[in-house]
Amino acid sequence: MNTTARGWSVTLAGTGINLALGVLYTWSVFAAALIEQYHWTKTAASVPYMLACAVFALMMVPGGYLQDRFGPRIIASAGGIFAGLGLILSSLTHSLSMLMLTFGLLAGIGIGLGYASATPAAVKWFPPGKKGFISGIVVAGFGLASLYIAPLTNFLLKRFGIENTFRLEGILFLVTIILLAQVLAVPRVGDQPDSKEPDNVRRLVPVNSLSSNNIPWRNMLKRQEFYLLWLMYAAGASAGLMIIGQLSSIAKTxxxxTWGYAMVALLAIFNASGRVAAGWLSDKIGRAGSMRLFFLLQAINMLLFTHYDSAMLVAIGAAAAGLGYGALLSLFPSATYDYFGTKNAGVNYGFVFTAWGVGGVFGPLMAGRIADATNSYSLAFMISFALCILAFVLTFFLKKTGYSLGISNIPSQR
Structure with missing residues (x-):
């Protein structure tokens, strides 16, 4: 198998793994069932999801380090085992404390290990000018997962109940992830992709590019770019994860x-589309410009969300939220690889990804508490609007990086 074909097989396997790990994004369907059947509060129903997001993000650092050192196959397999067992053990209880342990902790660990292995393995098979596009394809699986898992979960909940739904999905995803993990690999010496750019593409990274140094994480933490990326990621992820975690309840409120699962599936389509589209666009116009565009979209949507009081308007809001949020999941790994290189891609992006975990805790918890206290999400939307505007402003402080269409025959800057 030639290098390109091998790279695409790794990319598709990584996408498939993320299609299974994306069960996290269907939590709002489980949450709605827990609220209705066991009379949980909205805040309580957010806690296992919130904890899973935090653990997922924290595991990206050791997961990234381990896959950089031992390879993605072993670590992704371990992720499948943890994620599957977390769901299976969730079937044994419906208490908050136990679901925090099984879904929040165990499944969160598995999702972090699996996710940390998929994207870095894929991008190493392709030249720099395709980093954004390939990252977008791999992470699109995670966003697209709700398209089939949400209606599947809703069907299983009605047919078999909460406990059996956890068990069946746990077995399914455990087997799927372990099998696909066997395809993951990184290129050996001599299999490295051709990094020569077409004549009509102009490199925007300065000659003293950070990425040329393949910066280790200790030095990355001393760079201004890391903190800018971290703050923007946390702000944007908070808004998106708030909608994802609460969408069924928002639609009902x-x-x-009462069929919020369909809105979750709709959001998934645009979540995945945003990842691929933003990855492709950022290869053309640069990461900062693409971030600016999608942060502005998020801000406008958050500002208007409180007025979405019909099925059509909620659908529009869900689509825009998915598009804006999904874009972040391909823009930020690509920007991390641009600024700090791909040699230490796993652990470096792991540190950046902790911002996603902070957003995953803050957004859903903030929204749940506000909704419990006021029976409205309006204040939560306004807080999210302010965070997205902050992220939009911070993009202007990033150094230019990425690719954009340039004048033909201008040589690439190295």
Missing amino acids: QAGI
Whole structure:
């Protein structure tokens, strides 16, 4: 198998792993069932999801380090075992404390290990000018997962109940992830992709590019770019994860919709589309410009979300939220590879990804508490609007990096 074909097989395997790990994004369907059947509060129903997001993000650092050192195959397999067992053990209880342990901790560990292994393995098979596009394809699996897992979960909940749904999905995803993990690999010496750029593409990274140094994580933590990326990621992820974690409840509260799982599936389509589209666009116009565009989209949507009081308007809001949020999941790994190189891609992006975990804790918890206290999400939307505007402003402080279309025959800057 030639280098390109091997790279695409790794990319598709990574996408498939993320399609299974994306069960995290269907939590709002489980949460709605827990609220209805066991009379949980909205805040309580957010806690296992919130904890899973935090653990997922924290595990990206050791997971990234381990896959950099031992390879993605072993670490992704371990991720499948933890994620599957977390769901299976969730079937044995419906108490908050136990679901925090099984879904929040164990499944969160598995999701972090699996996710940390998929994208770095894939991008190493392709030249720099395709980093954004390949990252977008791999992480699109995670966003697209809700498209089939949300209706599957809703069907299983109605047919078999909460406990059996956890068990069946746990077995399914454990087997799927372990099998796909066997395809993951990184290129050996001599299999490195051709990094020569086409004549009509102009490199925007300065001659003293950070990425040329393949910066280790200790030096990365001394760079201004790391902290800018971290703050922007946390702000944008908070808004997106708030909607993802609460969408079924938001749809019911604002529009009286009892089939919120369909909105979750709709969001998944645009979540995945945003990842691929933003990855491709950022290869053309640069990471900062693409971030600016999608942060502005998020901000406008958050500002208007409180007025979405019909099925059609909630659907529009869900689509925009998915598009804006999904974009972040391909823009930020690509920007991390641009600024700090791909040699230490796993652990470096792991540190950047902790911002996603902070957003995953803050956004859903903040929204749940506000909704419990006021029976409205309006204040939560306004807080998210302010965070997205902050992220938009911070993009102007990033140094230029990425690719954009340039004048033909201008040589690439190295």
